[in-house]
Amino acid sequence: MNTKRQGINFTFEVFLLAANLRLAIIGIPPIVTKIQSYFQLTTAQTGVLTTIPLLCFGFLSATTAPIIRKLGTKRTIEYALLMLAIANLLRTYVNWGMFLGTIFVGAGITMLNVSLPALIVERHPEQSTKLNGVYTASINLLSAIVGGIAVPVANAIGWQFTVQLFSIPALIAFLGTLMLPHQATRPRKKTATDHQEVTGKAAATPIWKRGHVWLLAIFMGLQSLIFYTIVAWLPSVLTSHGLSATTAGLLFSIFQIIGAPFAYLVPRATTKASNLKLLMISLLIGYLSGIGILIMFNATWLLILACIIVGITTASIFTLSLSMITTISTTPQEAGSVGGIVQSIGYLIASVGPTMFGVIESTLGNWSQTLIILITISIINILVGFVLIKIVQKNHFVY
Numbered sequence: 001m002n003t004k005r006q007g008i009n010f011t012f013e014v015f016l017l018a019a020n021l022r023l024a025i026i027g028i029p030p031i032v033t034k035i036q037s038y039f040q041l042t043t044a045q046t047g048v049l050t051t052i053p054l055l056c057f058g059f060l061s062a063t064t065a066p067i068i069r070k071l072g073t074k075r076t077i078e079y080a081l082l083m084l085a086i087a088n089l090l091r092t093y094v095n096w097g098m099f100l101g102t103i104f105v106g107a108g109i110t111m112l113n114v115s116l117p118a119l120i121v122e123r124h125p126e127q128s129t130k131l132n133g134v135y136t137a138s139i140n141l142l143s144a145i146v147g148g149i150a151v152p153v154a155n156a157i158g159w160q161f162t163v164q165l166f167s168i169p170a171l172i173a174f175l176g177t178l179m180l181p182h183q184a185t186r187p188r189k190k191t192a193t194d195h196q197e198v199t200g201k202a203a204a205t206p207i208w209k210r211g212h213v214w215l216l217a218i219f220m221g222l223q224s225l226i227f228y229t230i231v232a233w234l235p236s237v238l239t240s241h242g243l244s245a246t247t248a249g250l251l252f253s254i255f256q257i258i259g260a261p262f263a264y265l266v267p268r269a270t271t272k273a274s275n276l277k278l279l280m281i282s283l284l285i286g287y288l289s290g291i292g293i294l295i296m297f298n299a300t301w302l303l304i305l306a307c308i309i310v311g312i313t314t315a316s317i318f319t320l321s322l323s324m325i326t327t328i329s330t331t332p333q334e335a336g337s338v339g340g341i342v343q344s345i346g347y348l349i350a351s352v353g354p355t356m357f358g359v360i361e362s363t364l365g366n367w368s369q370t371l372i373i374l375i376t377i378s379i380i381n382i383l384v385g386f387v388l389i390k391i392v393q394k395n396h397f398v399y
Contacts, residue, residue, distance in 0.1 A: 010123055013180060014131050016173040017116055018138035020081065024088055024105045024166045025053050026143045026256075030150040034159040039095045049102055051351060054228065056106025057113065058348030064114035065340040073119045073336070076111055078177050084108035085170040092160040108170075113343055117325050118336035123180075128326045129267040136319040137264035144257030207337050212328055215388045217342045220321040221349025222381035226287075226374060227314045230255075232354035234307070237367045241298045255307040259315020266316045267323040276389045279320065280382055286313030287378035295371045317381075321346070328392060 028035070028049065036046045068076050083104050091101025120131045154162040207213055234255060238248035266279065290309035293302050325342055329335035361370045 010180070011131065011134055013173070013176045014116070014120065014135045015138050016169070016176045017077065017081075017112060017119075018135035019142050019169040020084055020173055021109060021112055021116075021135075021139050022143045023146055023169060024084060024109065027146045027150050027163070027166055030147055031154045031159045031162065034154060035098070038159070039098060041095075047355070049098070050232070050354065052099070052102045053106035053109065054347050054351035056103065056110050058344055058346075058351055060107055060110040061114055061342075061344035061347065062340045064111050065337040067111070068115060068118060068336040073115050073122055074177060074180055074182065077115045077119065078174060080108045080111035080115065081170045081174040081177065083111075085167040085174065088167040088170070089164055092163050110343075114336055114339045117322060117329075117339050121326050121329060121331070121335045129323065132267040132323045132326065133264035133319065136267075136315070136322060137260045140256060140260040140263050140315050144253050144260070147256055148253045207334065207341060212388060212391045213338055213341055214345075215384060215391065216321070216324050216328065216338075217345035218349070219324075219381065219384045219388055220342050220346030222377060222384065223314070223317045223321055224346050224350030225353035226378055226381065227318060228350050229353040229357045229374060230310060230314065233357060233361070233367075234310075237294055237371070238303060238307075240367050241294075241303060243300065243303065247300075251304060251307045254304065255311040258308050258311040259313075262312050263315045263319040266319040276392075277386070279316070280385045280389065283313055283317050283320075283385070284379070284382040286310070286316070287382070288375065291371055291375050291378065295368045295375075320385075324388070324392070 032046060032049070035041070035049075041049075064076070071079070087101045087104035087108060089101075090104065091098040116135060117132070120128050120135075124131060150162060153165075235245070235248040235252050238251055239245060243251070286309050290306050290313055293306035293309070297303070297306075321342075325339045326335055329338050357370060357374065360373060361367055364370055
C-alpha cells in the first residue's frame with residue numbers, strides 16, 4: 001500500500017514539475033504587445049525575449065549534469081524552481097528586469113528539462129515510460145490552457161500581475177519537491193546480456209563519443225526547430241489563408257492541446273523496435289499531410305484538420321525525443337549527462353528556426369514555398385530517426 005501511495009505522490013509531483021516547463025515561456029507571446037508597449041521595446045528587442053530561453057536551453061543544458069552530480073537531482077530541482085519563481089517576479093517592472101528575468105527563466109527551465117528525466121530514472125525506473133508520458137502530456141495540456149487564458153486574464157488584472165502568477169506553480173512544485181524523500185539511486189533493471197553489451201560499453205565510452213547520443217541530439221534539434229518555427233508562425237500562416245486573427249488564435253490553441261493524450265501514449269511505443277519503426281512512419285505521414293494541407297488548401301475545415309494533425313505529430317515526436325533519453329541511459333547520472341548533451345545541441349539547432357523561417361518568408365514573399373522547406377527538414381528529421389532506431393536496436397536498448 002505504501003509503495004502505491006508513494007507512486008501516486010511521485011506521479012503528481014511529476015505533473016507539478018511539468019507545469020513549469022513551458023508556462024513562463026508560452027504565457028508571454030499572447031501578451032507580448034502589452035509588454036512591448038509598456039517597456040517601449042523595438043520589434044528586434046521583443047524578438048530577443050522569445051529567443052533568450054531557447055539560447056539558455058542550448059548553452060546551459062550541458063552544464064546541468066555536473067550540477068546534478070554535485071548537488072543531487074532533488075536539490076538541483078529545488079534551486080531551479082526557486083530561480084523560476086524569483087525570475088517571474090523580477091521581469092515585470094523595469095526594462096532590464098524583463099531581460100534579466102527572462103534569462104533566469106531560461107536557466108531555471110533548462111535545469112528542470114535535464115533534471116526531470118534523471119529524477120524519473122532515479123526514483124521509478126520501472127515506470128519511466130508512463131511517467132515520461134505524464135509529464136509531456138502535462139506540458140501540452142497546460143501550455144494550451146495558459147496560451148488561451150493569458151490575454152483575458154491580463155485584460156482583467158494587468159499583464160504584470162499575470163506574469164507574477166507564473167511564480168505560483170513554481171512555488172507549489174518547490175513545496176512538493178521538499179516532501180520527496182531522499183532516496184538512493186536505483187539503477188534500471190537489465191538482463192545479464194544487456195549489462196554486458198550496453199552497460200559495459202557505456203562505461204568504456206565517454207557519453208560525448210557515442211554516435212547514438214549525437215544522432216539523438218540531431219533528432220531532438222530538428223523536431224524542436226520544426227515545433228518552435230510552427231509555434232512562432234502558425235497564426236501568420238493561418239491568417240495568410242484568409243482566417244481572422246481570432247480564428248487563427250483558436251486554431252493555435254487546438255494545435256497545442258490536441259497532442260496531450262498522444263504525448264502520454266507515445267512513450268509506451270519505445271519499448272519495442274518494431275513499434276518505433278511504425279511510429280516513425282506515422283510521424284512522417286503526419287508531417288507530410290499536416291504541413292501539406294497548410295501549403296495547398298484554404299478551406300477552414302481543412303486548416304483545422306491540418307492544425308490537429310500537426311499538433312499530434314509535433315507532440316508525439318517531442319515525447320519520443322525525451323523518452324529516448326531515458327531509453328539509451330543506464331543510470332540516473334547518465335540520463336542527466338545524456339539529457340544535457342542532447343538538449344544543449346538540440347535547442348541550439350532549434351533556436352535558429354523562427355528567425356530563419358521569418359527571413360525565408362520575407363525573401364520568398366509567401367508561406368507556401370517557405371513551408372516546402374519545412375517539409376524537407378521534417379523528412380530529414382524522420383530519416384535521422386530511422387538511423388537512430390537501427391543503432392538503438394543493435395545495442396539492445398529496446399527489443
